[in-house]
Amino acid sequence: MKKIIVYCEITEEKQIAEVSLELLSKGRKLAEKLHLQLEAMLFSDEVKGAVDRINDFGVDVIHLAEHITLFPYCTLPHFKLVKAVFEQEKPEIALFGATSVGRDLAPRIASTLRCGLTADCTALEIGDHTETKTNTAYKDLLYQIRPAFGGNIIATIVNPETRPQMATVREGVMKMEEVKQKKTAEIKRLDVEKYLTLEDFAVEILERHIEAPKVNLKAANIIVAGGYGVGSKENFDLLYDLASVFGGEVAATRAAVDAGFCEHERQVGQTGVTVRPKLYIACGISGAVQHRAGMDQAAKIISINTDPNAPLNAIADYAIIGDIKEVIPKMINSIKN
């Protein structure tokens, strides 16, 4: 049976990464629509809890490799195993998280299999396609949708001829949904020693310094976000003040992060985190599509901007035309009173 395969990543805490569970959820929907089987790949040093968690997502088969050398992630061992699974199983679609692991692994796989790969998709859909040059019609291709060219356009990419159709997706973009009835997947074990040679360990990890995540934007109900229009790192303090009276978190656009106003882990958007808070207060954010891709699912949006024509105002519930240095203190006063 034809299949969709999701590469499941293991976190530092030996859990399945959220992005992988989100991809399994999306993979389930695509598989139902196309009448395909949903399969997972899981390669780590210990996999017991992870397998149990995967069973919450209606997976049919898990390709499992358990070996001391498979955690933490190194490129070649994982590359060899993914390649072996793809060559044997010939999946129609393969999905990877757009994480430091997925973005290291997926392109190397795409290169060796000579197949198409689309990075950082913000939507995945199924549809038909006609190649105008050859007048060939293709049914049920994976539409890989992503902002491109600095977010000034949205591109829909297809891979008509090559398989698997590969895509990476950022954490938080797809919705995580467990199936109602837990399903025990069939386990297919890979004989690790058959696939790996000593040469696959030519890159050796000497040291690792991994910190616990400091901010959890995805869990925040209220987010106060700043863009380049905030103007400076000092002005960001105003955003922290507002966030603290609301009990919320501070986030930033890529432009603000690049300008050094805010740290990278607070970046919201296509190349940052995707959030769905109850309230998103956008301060001095013009609203490039990559940023909106990370926040337009917020239940309520307030945009504070001196520019009445800022694109973000159009998707805001309240657009306040004014300077954040004037508006934010008034909002803080209003809450305190």
Next chain:
Amino acid sequence: MRILVLAKQVPDTRNVGKEAMKEDGTVNRGVLPVIFNPDDMCALEMALEAKSRIENAEIFVLTMGPARAAEIIRESLYRGADKGFLLTDRKFAGSDTLATSYALAQAAKRINPDLIFCGMQAIDGDTAQVGPQTAEKLSFLQITYAEELVEIDAQTIMIKRRLERGVEIVKSKLPALVTVHGSAPACRARNAKRVMQFKHARTPSEMRDIETRIMASIVERPYLLIEEWSADLINAEENYLGLSGSPTKVKKIDNVVLSKKENKTLTASDTEIEQMMRELIMIND
């Protein structure tokens, strides 16, 4: 040791003004200023740093693009690169990351480097795919997201990698390809002497239009010649290049149209902000 830097000239997508968007919503590339891709600039710096730590190292720079991308080579020469090549051919037009990495790998085989540095990603695509794909095509080891060159000798390299939640130090044998993260040290400034030395460096196509006086100086000083390499020269198979070598096809491009939501536009007056906050608190309850 031969070190190769892969660098790309990119439109400055971070500063796309309204004038860059055509009426139909497509991008008018012609009016966009082009720049040295920022991550590639960090890659050049890491290569220069590597060169300073090992004996007899030379830095070659390879860029793929139209004639004007020769600017990338000159800029690299000003900062300390030893030689540059412009990979340019109509046959490369429309390449996706796979076709691009094929062309780069074919050219790299001709250069035969021990170590390759390139930026993690280019700002016009943000895919971060070309580095790992080029490494695979050359059967090089790959080290992604380098933030710091820790150590290097003739056989091995030690790199500090930037991950989402921390760093990792890895040691790799050579040959290897290193993709450099934007948090790595910024590139050193141009060296005034080198600017004087290389400001007349030209590709053969550029030479057609220049004054005989400059031409004469280039003839005298062969290091001022920037070689142009074609698809044939790098022994590239045509069906792996350009549109035909690109498995990904752009099905459609949509303009970014914002659905106008029913919203309230407020001024910064006390009463309007008060009113809004009252409404919000009601929703939250």
